[in-house]
Amino acid sequence: MDLKRIGEFGLIDRLTKRNGFPNSKLDIGIGDDCAVFKPSPGKRQVVTTDALIEHIHFNLSTITPYQLGWKSLAVNLSDIAAMGGVPRFAFLSLGIPTHCDVTFLDSFSKGFHDLAGKYEVELAGGDTTRSLNDLFINVTLIGEVSSKKFFCRKGAQEDDALFVSGDLGDSALGLELLQTPGKSWIASKTARAQLIRKHTQPEPRVNLARELVSCNVKITSMIDISDGLAQDLGHICKANSLGAQLWEQELPSSPALRKVCRSNNLNPMSYILGGGEDYELLFTSPSKDAKKVLRHFQKAEVSVSQIGVMLASPKKLTLVGENDREVNINSIKGFDHFK
């Protein structure tokens, strides 16, 4: 159905009707000039914003509208998670070209609200407008952290243990599978689906982050991995004037990634170290707490691995591989939109 038939206000109704909370936390919600809400006592507000642009971040031939709605919120949830925050209110701006019709937007909305519902995020406002060429999506997400305990990039110390959640590299390999449909990949249907899903419908680590806030271990710094392990670890190093040593044997990867890399003669390390959009959490903890961290998360819904240590030398970023050979990996760069 064409958007002309429902108009701007009809579209807003459709985008917001899935807001499935019986008790809105807003004093003033959608339909006024601003959303108005009361911050919880003793909390700090945390805010992030991320844009997804057609042909740059996604192509409609390789992602479904449902996944796109999901992902546009997921990437923001991942940022709130990185601070140890509880997400609360989302603001969605859409620039809609004529090739996106009402059916498309209904599916988009379902994906967005399915994830929002999972973490009790309320769509609190936004802007819907036409776009001449490309679909433009921007989400701003507001959450809360305890004034006494939240995480950021700064805080890591020399010798701190370095941890990561989940597996690395799946998203980047999934994207490559999507972008090269003509290439004769050797990959099982299951492995293929798993890698692609990590790219198209990532699961933000909100619950793990909340557990890191409430558990009895000290977290000294945290970041989410969106630009690739090497680059995001570089941000932690820079913020603390430290270096880091990664342990190749400990870098977590999925059986799917290892199998597809082996079958197609690819180096898994390039995906694990340099691949973007993992949306896993990378964090540090004093080395004396390392075992406590691993024990605590042994039975968590997502795995936690120690992958290295922080070093005193600023800018030193190395990988220790087989036979304890240590190589410099400073040159592995993540994605830069303008380079």
Add this chain to the structure above:
Amino acid sequence: MDLKRIGEFGLIDRLTKRNGFPNSKLDIGIGDDCAVFKPSPGKRQVVTTDALIEHIHFNLSTITPYQLGWKSLAVNLSDIAAMGGVPRFAFLSLGIPTHCDVTFLDSFSKGFHDLAGKYEVELAGGDTTRSLNDLFINVTLIGEVSSKKFFCRKGAQEDDALFVSGDLGDSALGLELLQTPGKSWIASKTARAQLIRKHTQPEPRVNLARELVSCNVKITSMIDISDGLAQDLGHICKANSLGAQLWEQELPSSPALRKVCRSNNLNPMSYILGGGEDYELLFTSPSKDAKKVLRHFQKAEVSVSQIGVMLASPKKLTLVGENDREVNINSIKGFDHFK
């Protein structure tokens, strides 16, 4: 200069360096996954977001990058003003096509920060990315209102007096002047510049709104005029199940608008009632307070006019003109992006 030379992080540095506050109000600012700040005690948070998209909201042939930076913040400031809020933190997302170079973005940034500085708004975060075709701009603005006194669309009563700030219609006529360069307009250089400036570099009514909060008159509802007087008044009517009567003789218009309309045989009412992007404030007050309101704002930096009254009949929207003739103006519609 090409963006490739400075890269994503170089661009972020350039966009943020103008943040001219010696004392940042942020606990964590740009460079982390989220901004973190402490809400002021006893305040509610107010949030708005607006997207500006090339070829839809602006054309780079008729607006300078400086004006575009200014305007992208101004439209959001206007929404915060409509709630009676104090703006605090801005989040800027940019999707940048190759035709926007570093010089363009420096000017954009100057326009943005010149207005931000005027109202002590701090750029607290954002997202910068490439765009294939069009320039995308999204701004989210967070402010605060007193928990005890803030404005929204709901609250107007039958017989309430209806007020508007400034002059109406200039922006719409200014846009028409810009869009029809080939047409032989009869317009003085000064009038032309004044009308166009109202479109390209609007002045949000933040100070007036703050005065409405602190002064001793009761404001029952408020909205900013972005879609045109008739449509935005329609929103107030709908929110309160009321109608409204406008007084043609009292609708404020600038000498420039009246003169250019007269010289070019145009009906000023179509701009005053239906023209969008005025970014003036439309508000209601009990009729017994009407004189007090007018007296209070007699010497304000921007004029305030009573332009009509609220009516009991829902959906009734009329204009009383010469000889007390009353005509229905329900059919005047503002802008709908999808119709």
